[in-house]
Amino acid sequence: MNAIVEAAGIHLSFAETRVLSDINLAIAKGETFAVIGESGSGKTTLGRVLLMLQAPDEGSVLFHGEDITKLSGARLRRQRRRMQMIFQDPYASLNPRMTIGETLAEPLVVHGLENWVGAREKVAVALQMVGLEPAMAQRTPHAFSGGQRQRIAIARAVIAGPELVVADEPLSALDITVQGQIIDLFEKLRDAMGLTYVFISHDLPVVRHFAARAAVMLHGRIVEIGDPGVMFASPAHPYTRALLESVPVPDPEFERHKISRAARAPAPMSRAGQGGACPYVARCRHALSLCGEIMPPLKTVSPGWQAACWLLETSL
Amino acid sequence: MNETLLDIAGLTVRFGGTTAVSDVFLTVARGEAVGIVGESGSGKSAAMLAAIRLHPPGTGIETERHVLGGEDVRNATEGKMRSLRGRFVAMVFQDPLSALNPLLPVGVQIAEVLMRHRRLGRRMAHLEARALLTRVGIADAAAHEHRYPHEFSGGQRQRVMIASALAGDPALRIADEPTTALDVTVQAQLARLIVQLQRERQMGLIWVTHDLALMAGIVDRVVVMYAGRIMEMAPAGALYFAPRHPYTVALLASLPRLDRKRSPVLPGAPAPPGGVAQPGCPFAPRCSKRIDKCDEVPPLLEIGESLAACWALA
Numbered sequence: 001m002n003a004i005v006e007a008a009g010i011h012l013s014f015a016e017t018r019v020l021s022d023i024n025l026a027i028a029k030g031e032t033f034a035v036i037g038e039s040g041s042g043k044t045t046l047g048r049v050l051l052m053l054q055a056p057d058e059g060s061v062l063f064h065g066e067d068i069t070k071l072s073g074a075r076l077r078r079q080r081r082r083m084q085m086i087f088q089d090p091y092a093s094l095n096p097r098m099t100i101g102e103t104l105a106e107p108l109v110v111h112g113l114e115n116w117v118g119a120r121e122k123v124a125v126a127l128q129m130v131g132l133e134p135a136m137a138q139r140t141p142h143a144f145s146g147g148q149r150q151r152i153a154i155a156r157a158v159i160a161g162p163e164l165v166v167a168d169e170p171l172s173a174l175d176i177t178v179q180g181q182i183i184d185l186f187e188k189l190r191d192a193m194g195l196t197y198v199f200i201s202h203d204l205p206v207v208r209h210f211a212a213r214a215a216v217m218l219h220g221r222i223v224e225i226g227d228p229g230v231m232f233a234s235p236a237h238p239y240t241r242a243l244l245e246s247v248p249v250p251d252p253e254f255e256r257h258k259i260s261r262a263a264r265a266p267a268p269m270s271r272a273g274q275g276g277a278c279p280y281v282a283r284c285r286h287a288l289s290l291c292g293e294i295m296p297p298l299k300t301v302s303p304g305w306q307a308a309c310w311l312l313e314t315s316l
Numbered sequence: 317m318n319e320t321l322l323d324i325a326g327l328t329v330r331f332g333g334t335t336a337v338s339d340v341f342l343t344v345a346r347g348e349a350v351g352i353v354g355e356s357g358s359g360k361s362a363a364m365l366a367a368i369r370l371h372p373p374g375t376g377i378e379t380e381r382h383v384l385g386g387e388d389v390r391n392a393t394e395g396k397m398r399s400l401r402g403r404f405v406a407m408v409f410q411d412p413l414s415a416l417n418p419l420l421p422v423g424v425q426i427a428e429v430l431m432r433h434r435r436l437g438r439r440m441a442h443l444e445a446r447a448l449l450t451r452v453g454i455a456d457a458a459a460h461e462h463r464y465p466h467e468f469s470g471g472q473r474q475r476v477m478i479a480s481a482l483a484g485d486p487a488l489r490i491a492d493e494p495t496t497a498l499d500v501t502v503q504a505q506l507a508r509l510i511v512q513l514q515r516e517r518q519m520g521l522i523w524v525t526h527d528l529a530l531m532a533g534i535v536d537r538v539v540v541m542y543a544g545r546i547m548e549m550a551p552a553g554a555l556y557f558a559p560r561h562p563y564t565v566a567l568l569a570s571l572p573r574l575d576r577k578r579s580p581v582l583p584g585a586p587a588p589p590g591g592v593a594q595p596g597c598p599f600a601p602r603c604s605k606r607i608d609k610c611d612e613v614p615p616l617l618e619i620g621e622s623l624a625a626c627w628a629l630a
Contacts, residue, residue: 038501145585175355184581202500205573209578243500247500248533250573252533252553257533258504258533259507259508
């Protein structure tokens with residue numbers, strides 16, 4: 001695989017809390033790679049580590065084969081120009097005092113690619129590319145809807161021609177009919193610019209249709225990784241299965257049945273796995289004693305698909 | 317027919333120069349769960365705040381009929397409304413931090429509601445508060461009742477909010493996007509809890525949300541709002557399996573699903589609060605079924621079990 005970014009042996013703790021444990025992954029150029037997880041799973045932190053916005057305690061992040069955890073100053077900035085991040089909240093991520101034109105020109109000027117005057121043409125092109133009018137450059141963010149603001153944030157992320165874009169829950173603040181439009185835009189830009197996406201999300205149906213590969217994270221660990229089209233059809237990890245079962249379906253009969261069925265099931269505990277244990281052990285209905293003692297390694301289910309569960313070793 | 321808890325008709329809500337809600341009507345009976353679905357600017361929250369007269373100052377409200385708990389509240393004083401809220405109707409918000417008092421331990425807050433609305437003595441109120449926290453799934457309530465709202469996770473805090481809303485034993489509960497900010501597994505647990513409590517106590521429930529999928533298993537009837545107007549109102553089965561209004565159809569098709577390929581994307585943005593500039597059906601600019609007649613506001617038409625405001629269905 002021709003990897004654009006590769007993380008190896010990443011560990012990170014904040015104070016006494018383990019945020020990332022033994023993360024290994026390689027993302028191919030042009031791939032759309034999703035990171036799935038609930039709040040506190042470490043998915044956003046992993047995105048920040050891949051861009052070296054957060055340095056890991058241990059491990060390396062290779063960008064085009066160069067370990068960016070070893071870089072600093074001008075050399076790190078030069079690599080950073082090739083990576084961008086898009087955030088969840090298009091209301092918070094745009095400066096309310098700057099015009100859209102200034103907001104979009106800023107990365108070009110900061111990276112020394114253009115001066116303020118020369119940037120104008122590129123700003124107009126970028127606005128058109130994300131489906132907005134070039135004349136909108138004169139206005140400030142408050143004049144725009146949530147969907148338009150997210151388009152502006154995307155235009156800002158891609159204007160300096162990055163190769164890798166990490167998008168952190170870019171749809172969750174948007175109305176449902178607008179979400180589809182933004183996915184279409186992501187796909188259009190991927191095809192036009194050859195972008196690689198790391199798409200951080202808790203929305204499994206969106207990931208299913210948008211990403212070529214996905215990693216499911218729980219308490220800072222990857223518990224399952226593979227093609228969501230295959231993996232979601234018959235998940236190997238009980239946690240992935242639980243996530244999929246939690247996805248609501250717009251079908252009253254199915255949902256009613258699910259609610260009454262779940263009412264009989266034991267209530268899951270929210271205690272995290274301790275020390276070397278599987279992070280899902282406290283909530284797992286199939287847990288063995290072993291699961292509370294030793295973290296299961298990622299085991300290949302089929303080529304390109306791995307899961308970390310001791311049950312995969314049994315004949316079940 | 318069960319006792320009617322809320323009966324509101326001809327509701328119009330104005331603030332600033334815009335009309336946020338136009339001609340909305342709604343009834344909720346004891347034991348019934350009604351879903352109100354809409355995107356941002358649909359007026360769903362404004363309509364519900366007006367229904368319990370919790371709207372911000374400066375809001376203009378008109379109703380043809382407004383009966384809450386068997387009483388005409390069109391000219392009710394704020395004192396009267398305050399006593400109805402909490403005792404008869406309680407609201408659960410998306411962000412429990414804005415609704416809970418940050419300076420009081422959660423057990424004390426719930427006990428205060430019990431003392432005020434249920435006339436319990438202090439000791440009884442504290443014991444009941446602990447039992448309510450246990451009932452909504454707070455493990456080890458005796459230890460947690462002394463904690464402050466910020467010491468809870470988002471999901472736990474929403475459970476505390478639900479316990480607090482239950483404390484007055486309201487006949488009608490209004491939940492405004494109560495699970496939106498939460499993880500899917502927590503959402504599913506809370507949805508389950510709310511349904512159990514509603515059935516147990518035969519409450520009326522109004523569930524306000526943008527998520528048609530999550531409320532599918534919760535509600536008996538659905539109201540679809542767009543730009544302050546009712547687009548469609550139907551029993552849940554009819555709405556999900558035979559949606560009538562082009563907007564409802566588009567909304568259902570927009571939901572990303574695991575079991576289905578992606579649907580064509582609906583163009584345009586949701587209408588801003590107050591609706592679109594041109595007269596007529598507010599959904600017309602985004603509608604594929606648009607005809608000339610759509611320049612006039614369509615009335616709600618009866619089609620089978622559904623009511624839908626669309627000329628293309630006439």
